[in-house]
Amino acid sequence: MQGRRRHVRYFVMMSICVGMFVLAWGVVRFYSVGAAIGMCLVAMVIPPVAAVLTNARDRDDDWWDDPRWDDPDWNKPGHDRDRPDHEDRH
Secondary structure (H helix, E strand, O other): OHHHHHHHHHHHHHHHHHHHHHHHHHOHHHOOHHHHHHHHHHHHHHHHHHHHHHOOOOOOOOHHHOHHHHOOOOOOOOOEOOEOOOOOOO
């Protein structure tokens, strides 16, 4: 669910960015070149902001704290990052 939310946020922000560019040079420039340039400057800032905001940690994200990611033996048999390790260690 968290990944889907991230993708939707990023898609919405990038759609706004592309829409602003298209609207600025397809319509607004006929009325005001300065406004079209201003819209492009705002649209130019959206991609890095979108990347930062969509990659920010959510409150309910738990994969950041998953101890399996720190397991140095993750590629050995019985150590799989996608499935918890249930083998007994004596």
